[in-house]
Amino acid sequence: MAPAEPTVLAQPASPWVTRLVxxxxxxxxxxxxxxxxxxxxxxxxxERVNIxxxxxxxxxxxxxxxxxxxxxxxxxxxxxxYWLPSNRQSMTESPNRGRIDxxxxxxxxxxxxxxxxxxxxxxxxxxxxxxxxxxxxASHRELNERSDFRQLQDEGQMQEMERLVERLARRIRRRLxxxxxxxxxxxxxxxxxxxxASLRYGGTPLDLVYRQRRRDRPRxxxxxxxxxxxxxxxxxxxxxxxxxxxxxxxxxAFVYHTRxxxxxxxxxxxNLDAMRTRLAVLSAGWSGGTRIGDSLRAFNRDYGRRTVxxxxxxxxxxxxxxxxxxxxxxxxxxxxxxRARAVVWLNPLLGREGYQPVAKGMQAALPFVDLxxxxxxxxxxxxxxxxxxAL
Amino acid sequence: xxxALARFQDDLQAVxxxxxxxxxxxxxxxxxxxxPLLLEGDAGVGKTEVAKALSRLFDCQLIRLQCYEGLxxxxxxxxxxxxxxxMAIKLQERDERSASDAEKHIFSRTYLLERxxxxxxxxxxxxxxxxxxxxxxxxxxxxxxLEVLSDFQITIPELGTVKATTLPYVILTSNGTRELSDxxxxxxxxxxxxxxxxDKELSIVLSRLxxxxxxxxxxxxxxxxxxxxxxxxxxxxxxxxxxxxxxLVNRKVAALGDxxxxxxxxxxxxxxxxxxxxxxxxxxSERLVARAS
Numbered sequence: 147m148a149p150a151e152p153t154v155l156a157q158p159a160s161p162w163v164t165r166l167v168x169x170x171x172x173x174x175x176x177x178x179x180x181x182x183x184x185x186x187x188x189x190x191x192x193e194r195v196n197i198x199x200x201x202x203x204x205x206x207x208x209x210x211x212x213x214x215x216x217x218x219x220x221x222x223x224x225x226x227x228y229w230l231p232s233n234r235q236s237m238t239e240s241p242n243r244g245r246i247d248x249x250x251x252x253x254x255x256x257x258x259x260x261x262x263x264x265x266x267x268x269x270x271x272x273x274x275x276x277x278x279x280x281x282x283x284a285s286h287r288e289l290n291e292r293s294d295f296r297q298l299q300d301e302g303q304m305q306e307m308e309r310l311v312e313r314l315a316r317r318i319r320r321r322l323x324x325x326x327x328x329x330x331x332x333x334x335x336x337x338x339x340x341x342x343a344s345l346r347y348g349g350t351p352l353d354l355v356y357r358q359r360r361r362d363r364p365r366x367x368x369x370x371x372x373x374x375x376x377x378x379x380x381x382x383x384x385x386x387x388x389x390x391x392x393x394x395x396x397x398x399a400f401v402y403h404t405r406x407x408x409x410x411x412x413x414x415x416x417n418l419d420a421m422r423t424r425l426a427v428l429s430a431g432w433s434g435g436t437r438i439g440d441s442l443r444a445f446n447r448d449y450g451r452r453t454v455x456x457x458x459x460x461x462x463x464x465x466x467x468x469x470x471x472x473x474x475x476x477x478x479x480x481x482x483x484x485r486a487r488a489v490v491w492l493n494p495l496l497g498r499e500g501y502q503p504v505a506k507g508m509q510a511a512l513p514f515v516d517l518x519x520x521x522x523x524x525x526x527x528x529x530x531x532x533x534x535x536a537l
Numbered sequence: 538x539x540x541a542l543a544r545f546q547d548d549l550q551a552v553x554x555x556x557x558x559x560x561x562x563x564x565x566x567x568x569x570x571x572x573p574l575l576l577e578g579d580a581g582v583g584k585t586e587v588a589k590a591l592s593r594l595f596d597c598q599l600i601r602l603q604c605y606e607g608l609x610x611x612x613x614x615x616x617x618x619x620x621x622x623x624m625a626i627k628l629q630e631r632d633e634r635s636a637s638d639a640e641k642h643i644f645s646r647t648y649l650l651e652r653x654x655x656x657x658x659x660x661x662x663x664x665x666x667x668x669x670x671x672x673x674x675x676x677x678x679x680x681x682x683l684e685v686l687s688d689f690q691i692t693i694p695e696l697g698t699v700k701a702t703t704l705p706y707v708i709l710t711s712n713g714t715r716e717l718s719d720x721x722x723x724x725x726x727x728x729x730x731x732x733x734x735x736d737k738e739l740s741i742v743l744s745r746l747x748x749x750x751x752x753x754x755x756x757x758x759x760x761x762x763x764x765x766x767x768x769x770x771x772x773x774x775x776x777x778x779x780x781x782x783x784x785l786v787n788r789k790v791a792a793l794g795d796x797x798x799x800x801x802x803x804x805x806x807x808x809x810x811x812x813x814x815x816x817x818x819x820x821x822s823e824r825l826v827a828r829a830s
Contacts, residue, residue: 179719187570194569195562202542205562213722215577218729347623395606 166192169228170211176224179213200229307524308385314527315389364459364487364537366390366397369445371464373403373436379494379521383463386527388413398453402441408449436467438507439474446481454485459537461490463521468507475507479514488516488537492530497522541565554583554590555733555741563728564591573686573707575671575722578730581774584710587730588667591706598664600705602653604674613678614691616650644695654682655691658701666705671721672712683721732765733775741775742782749786756793757782759829764807769816773807781806793826800826 167185174180187210195202204225212218339355347353368387372380387399391414399410454460460482468475483489491511495501497520503512512518517533520526546561556564564587567574576584592599602613622643629639651659657666671679685691689701709725711717733741735758742754749757757778765772773781784803790796801819808814 179723181723184723190570191566194566202562205559206566208559209563209566209574209726209728212727212729213719214717214727215729218727347620348627350623352619352623 162197163189172228173211173224178211178217180211184210308382310524311382311386311527312389314524315386316393365457366394367453367458367460368399369460369462370399370401371403371436371438372401375436375465375467384413400445404437406441406444437470438464438468439470439478442478442482443474446478450485454482456487458486459488459490459534460486461492463492465493465495466503466505466508466511472506472510476510479511483514489514490517490519491515492519492521494522496520497526548594549590552590552593553744554586555737555744557737560728560730563726567726568706571704573709573725575709575711575725575727576730577711579732579772579774580712581776582730582732583775584730585667585669588665588708592665597662598660599667600653600657600664601667601669603669604671606673606675608674608678610681612652614652614654615693616652618648618650622648649696654685655699657705658689658691659699660703663703664705666707668707668709670712671709672717679718679721683724686724735759735762738762738775738778742778745779746782746786749782753785753790753792754782756829757785760793760825761807763825763828769813770810771813777807794830797823797826
């Protein structure tokens with residue numbers, strides 16, 4: 147139908163070529179993952195579908211420029227804004243005005259947190275921590291790894307940290323899987339059965355039979371405290387949970403404050419804004435105090451039998467401030483521990499200097515916890531990985 | 538230009554695949570540009586069918602690589618046929634052959650078992666390569682696949698590099714159980730396949746079950762479409778609709794409203810988790826029937 151390579155490439159002055167390339171760049175500013183290669187291919191597509199045919203141009207560019215469902219849902223709006231005559235003026239004059247703001251949802255929901263964080267930041271001993279401008283670069287990342295989550299100031303840093311936390315969660319999964327594989331290869335050879343198996347090959351031991359203990363990959367189950375006292379950390383841990391859920395197929399996540407909500411599905415959606423909105427709805431009653439014991443009881447009753455078994459590592463993220471009865475908490479913790487492979491308690495306060503786990507709730511829970519670890523910065527989360535693998 | 542697209546759409550319909558125009562447009566581009574096409578969407582929206590239809594349309598081989606966790610090169614690319622090699626060694630022991638000669642013989646293509654990826658690039662005619670549920674494979678395999686898809690050559694240490702004789706049409710599908718890498722996504726054209734519209738699903742049912750009445754087919758599709766709007770754990774796909782329609786035809790149901798009990802009984806075709814079965818109480822079902830009629 148069309149030639150393999152579009153001839154228009156040789157004439158960059160052509161006005162629609164400029165417009166098309168400009169469109170790809172606009173899309174890149176709006177968070178689409180596009181490079182030079184896509185600019186060239188966009189031209190090639192336009193050539194093939196005949197640029198005057200708006201519908202086919204839309205479909206063609208959509209299939210090229212979208213990388214996932216989130217892009218897919220935003221594309222039509224972007225296309226209309228750019229190409230439809232009524233919007234043309236505003237888009238070309240001021241590219242930034244027409245931007246679709248991806249972070250708007252977070253801005254709305256996290257602004258409260260950000261303000262509080264600013265108040266708390268007086269103890270930030272690293273002056274660079276307040277330089278909120280840069281988004282990329284290794285030095286910046288290193289800084290993030292040690293800085294306490296509380297000291298994140300603006301929305302940019304918040305989002306950057308959320309991304310890092312999610313990536314860390316995926317790395318944990320890679321490590322856990324690899325460890326298992328290496329281990330499997332390192333098992334001892336089962337000599338008798340190897341020789342038996344070699345008989346069919348005239349005595350050459352071709353199929354080696356290994357003696358191995360079955361050891362399944364752990365199944366992670368997250369219980370996140372989203373009460374007011376945890377509000378500095380909630381969104382970060384939700385992103386952490388999202389990373390875990392997306393990389394471990396059989397992981398599960400719940401949030402609780404006064405009651406328990408199953409959030410795996412809300413978290414794994416592709417659209418971050420929709421996820422935030424849904425979570426905000428789920429977490430209505432945010433400030434009503436924490437009932438850890440009651441939430442755990444609800445969990446044990448409704449989900450425990452199905453989701454917790456000898457393969458499950460239960461990870462509880464909480465500061466341990468419980469407004470319920472400590473007895474309830476210790477009973478429920480005991481029953482949880484009896485069924486799970488291990489119980490991990492991550493406490494963001496533990497990383498702070500001078501913190502002692504003296505809260506009544508914490509005291510009630512500690513005897514049943516296999517691993518009690520801090521979780522106040524990226525470094526502490528990263529340090530978790532080898533310890534999780536060892537459980 | 539529009540005519541060519543319409544013709545492509547008709548051709549697809551003729552081989553039993555009813556496709557929306559935008560999907561046809563994407564397919565057309567993927568075929569022309571020889572770029573892999575990544576299809577995402579819920580289970581049961583007919584992603585895999587696309588590849589099958591394409592192979593029927595081009596009258597070429599369909600090579601399918603079903604991904605799963607732990608998929609490795611032995612299962613996906615190639616493997617040596619150890620048993621035959623061993624036999625050859627034993628037989629050669631009597632011959633006066635130099636060692637290097639013998640080695641060359643043993644590691645020749647005669648003893649190479651082609652697995653889907655290698656097979657896909659060494660055909661005489663372009664096949665359709667379906668990489669099904671790529672999200673189930675590990676990241677390592679995804680990276681390897683990316684390499685094959687960009688170079689269309691495979692290196693076998695003992696044999697050298699095998700270059701593609703023909704470029705396959707590549708279709709990848711994903712259910713979104715794992716996030717795919719940006720690199721892979723950027724290599725491919727992308728299409729999100731949604732549940733079909735009423736009209737499309739109706740024409741699928743009518744084309745697959747020709748002796749179903751127009752009225753019953755309409756009711757069935759209306760019912761299923763209503764069901765997908767409910768907050769269920771797992772929404773029924775097109776295959777489920779077809780199963781259900783076939784079951785109802787079997788039971789000689791003429792209209793959904795006539796026989797609410799059979800409708801409820803046969804819902805096992807549509808709802809496959811206990812929670813969903815419990816959620817769909819008879820009243821809800823009746824409401825759906827009423828709306829579909």
